Amino acid sequence: MDKSVGKPLNRVDGRLKVTGAAKYAAEFPQEGLVYAVIVGSTIPSGTITKVDASAAEKAPGVLAVLSPEKPPKLAGDPAKRQSPLEPMVHLLQNRRVDYQGQPVAVVVADTFERATHAAALVKVQYQAEKPKLGLKAQKAQAYAPKHIIFRPPDTEHGKASAETPAAEVDAMYGTPFEHHNPMEPHATTAVWEGERLTVYDATQGVFGVRSRLAQLFGLPPENVRCIAKFVGGGFGGKGSGWGHTILAAMAAKAVSKPVKLVLRRDQMFAGVGYRPETEQRVQLKARKDGKLLLVRHETLTSTSTFDEFTEPAGFTSRMMYASEQIITSHRLVRTTMPTPTFMRAPGESPGMFALESALDELAYKLNMDPVQLRIVNHADTDPESGRPWSSKSLKECYRAGAEKFGWSKRNPMPGSMKDGRTLIGWGMATATYPTMRQKGAAKASLLPDGTVAVAVGTQDIGTGTYTVMSQVAADELGLPVQKVRFDLGDTQMPEAPVSGGSWTSATVAPAVKRVAAALRDKIIATAVADAGSPLKGADPKQVKVENGDLIAGSKKESFAALMKRQKLPSIDAQADAQPGDEMKKYAMHAFGAQFAEVRVDPDLGQVRVSRFVGAFGVGRVLNEKTARSQLQGGIIMGLGMALMEESVVDERTGHFVTKDLADYHVPVNPDVPDIDVIFVPENDPYVNELGIKGIGEIGITGVAPAIANAVYHATGKRLRTLPLTLDKLLTT
Structure with a gap:
């Protein structure tokens, strides 16, 4: 029987969604x-x-x-x-x-x-x-939070070099307020x-x-x-x-x-969170060969007057590249506005815009290819912790992405590539997101008809959790996916964490695998102890499960036949899985490389993304179709971040002027180009027993700077604040 994990299977809940049978929170009828x-x-x-x-x-x-x-x-x-x-x-x-x-x-x-x-x-x-309004207006009252998600707001690693740098970048980058708008x-x-x-x-x-x-x-x-x-x-909201x-x-x-x-x-x-605006200073110093002497990343962002949330934009600068010295800091100002919250790749998304834009600027100053500059500064171990990576295929992502995109054909001179009057620009950036997992539990039951019901109190926020967990359980039980019914979204089920942090699959799949294995062993034990079973007395270790059958040599019995003879309502198992001390031994991240082509109208300043390639090393892929969908969705959201998403605030009242999808623009079909997603094979034996890394958030990271870098390549104009709107191009 072929394994289903890794295959591009259709969503098991797809029919419910397209027929309207899937019930959302507002659709449960009540008397x-x-x-x-x-x-x-x-x-x-x-x-x-x-x-x-x-x-x-x-x-x-x-x-x-x-x-x-x-x-x-x-x-x-x-x-x-x-x-x-x-x-x-x-x-x-x-x-x-x-x-x-x-x-x-x-x-x-x-x-x-x-x-x-x-x-x-x-x-x-x-x-x-x-009211107290405006990031710049309140800057004098900025303060350092005590911690950011249990990590220090400021860090310094390495020692300053006395060497005179061959090139330096010291610039301010800005990202606006953004709303999730699911x-x-x-x-x-x-x-x-x-x-x-x-x-x-x-x-x-x-x-x-x-x-x-x-x-x-x-x-x-x-x-x-x-x-x-x-x-x-949800996107975190x-x-x-x-x-x-x-x-x-x-x-x-x-x-x-x-x-x-x-x-x-x-x-x-108002009142359900948003991504706060940021003002980020990035300073880079490098030798002539591109080796970094200094990475300094300072973040100023806002929170509310009654609560505290910090956008951790400097976190990626702590671990992304090898440098003799790395300094990061975060400062907050309190404003009379709602409290911000997590939004897809919180910290990494705006932080990588600043870092990867600055690195592109440095590449031009060094007259070095942007991909090569990143390879030269590849961090072989985690610069922040000093720990080895559990796995890292970033160099292969650069190679695969560049080859697919045709990067070698790029003329590095800004404004040199054209299609008639239209300016063509090629840009790239690195993508990354931490790999995390939490504790999760699951239960499973073999039913009288030979099918299996598996349940976990997790959530499917559109990512395909129903499908991939069915695949994991099916493979462990020797069943076709059609004979597994996975259920979720209920606190009466075994507990699982919030679906955020890109950790759902990495958390829930190990629990599902374990409970399926426990149930399989129970089924086998029941059969070999059953006097009426053809497998009576067989060595449990020699019994295989395949296509809903128990097989020992030439003897075979189906799950359904066993249940019929046993006259049991079900055979049940429960299991949990949690991280061990592997996160203390290894640094865990997913990595990728983003490549963008833009077409810019030189008279109107209009920017269109015409091609996009993303190459990702994300461990074991559970379902190629749903995984590709997730990464494409992240890239599309990054396209929106780059070109159009901005929540405009009236700084007299603290009122978001953009208050619907007529004013707050998100990408629609005509805005989205061909997107190629490449999965770089990656085996990670440490992240969890299935080798899974989360993919829900890495797709958005690096997209905005790749597009901004492409705009510079097309026009010679460096835009350091998002979104990259035509007014900025025309006035820069």
Whole structure:
């Protein structure tokens, strides 16, 4: 029987999605369902003096208006977080306003339309305060956070060289505010049954939601159930427990009915996170042969006045290239805005724009090929920790990507390549993302019909988790994928972590492999002990499983026949898997090389990406089709970051002026060129027992600088702030 892992199998959940049968958080029907709508503040900073809900309460169909006038009771303190990564949320408990769009009331009505109408009738009066806005305006108050995701904000490795550099770059790079904008908006359906709460939530972490709700409502965790069978994209924005989920549960408790709360697209620009703007200084010094003497990366970014989140843009500079000295620092300013959060490749995405743009500038100063400069400074061990890499195929990624792209045909002179009047530019950059895993558990059951059900409380945020885990289980059990049913997205299943950090496959697949192996061994043990089985008395070590059959020499019995004779409802197994001390011994990253071709209109400044090649060393690929889709999706998101994505803020009010997909531009089909994804073969025996590295985030890293470097090659104009819009080209 052929193994299924690695093959480009179609998604097992594909039919459900294309037929509309896949249920998302807002699509679970409930008897007596009512609707909640949030009223957001119209000032960025101040105090609520009065909430007048009288007109709203008299409106047809209105069941309740929740506001700070009569704060809904909570058993737990919202300010007490179980993890420093858990965001502070506003739950109508006081009259303080910390950002524009903050929930100041929630209206519940029997229809969505009536709730929306009544929400417009709520009148809120404020005592406004002057907001603190603007990264540059608040720069004098910048401070160093105590830590960034449990790592120091500042580092220094190596000693300064007295050698005079042959070339130096010292420049400022900037990235704007960006919003996640998944296709599915944030949504929650909350249902109370006595002291038991069930929420259907658009979340990347069902167990995190359960924990937060249990704490705030004073419930044992087993009394809270969170379900997320399908998530229509998250990109990190659904990785945290946000206030609307808790408000939905508060509203459902207040009216004793199931409540659905779905954020409007404009509300997703306030209160559910975003990528903060950054100002980054990168200084590079190099010898004539390109060897780096210094890498200095200083990051200034913003957070809210009431919470702290730091965009770790300098992290990649600590480990990316070998240099005699590497210095990084991070500084924060507090602004009167919502708290930022993780967004696809947090830190790596904006940080690599600055580092890889600076390296391209250095290559031109040295008159050296940009690929060769990176090879010269290839880090054979991790510069930050000194540990060897668990595996690293970056040089092969450079070679494979350059060959596929045709890099050797590049004329290095800026502005030298043309198609008629159109300027052609070729640029490249490195991609990287850390390889991580967490603890995960799984259960599996052989059913009477010979099929197997496997369950893990993880999430599928569009990445193909249903499919690849079915493949892992099927191979271990000797079954075709069609005979495995993998289920997820429920806190009643064995626990798994949030689907973020590119660690879902690396965490869940080992648990699935182990539970499938444990179940296989149980099935074999049952057969060899069964007096009615053809395999009675066989050595369990000699029994094979293939295509749903147990085979020992010339003797064979199917799973289904064994179950029929046993008259069992199921044979069950449970297992978990967790990292050992390998992360203390090895540095673990995935790597890649990105190559972009752009076409620039010299008169209009319009930039089009016409070709793109990405070559990646990401360990063992579980499914070539879903993996390629993930990497292409990351590249497309990087294209948006490079050319169009920007959340514009009115610095008088802290209001995001871009508040829907008409204003906040993301790539659509005509914007996307041919994208070639190359998988560089890579065996990593240390990352986990399957050799898996995460791929959800590496695809976006390096894309924006590759495109910016291509624009410079086409035009001779170096744009150091994103996005690369035509106005910047025309005025530079």
